[in-house]
Amino acid sequence: MINPKNLKKPRKKFDHFIRYSSLAFEMVAIMALGVFAGYKIDHWLDLSFPAFTFGLMILSVIGAIYHAIKNFLK
Numbered sequence: 906m907i908n909p910k911n912l913k914k915p916r917k918k919f920d921h922f923i924r925y926s927s928l929a930f931e932m933v934a935i936m937a938l939g940v941f942a943g944y945k946i947d948h949w950l951d952l953s954f955p956a957f958t959f960g961l962m963i964l965s966v967i968g969a970i971y972h973a974i975k976n977f978l979k
Contacts, residue, residue, distance in 0.1 A: 928976055932969040939965020 943961035950957075 935969040
């Protein structure tokens with residue numbers, strides 16, 4: 906007879922995989938949106954130095970790390 910406790914272990918590992926892979930996707934999306942917004946603002950203002958791209962890139966990385974830590978501690 907199959908033990909029901911053994912059936913739950915692989916599912917739990919798979920749930921962790923889904924949780925962390927979706928967290929990674931969210932982090933990449935946050936950073937991509939920050940860089941894209943900075944790029945568009947730099948082109949809209951016609952700046953020679955990409956100040957908004959760098960600034961929003963750094964802010965989006967900080968925001969993505971904050972989001973990851975917040976979700977990781979749940």
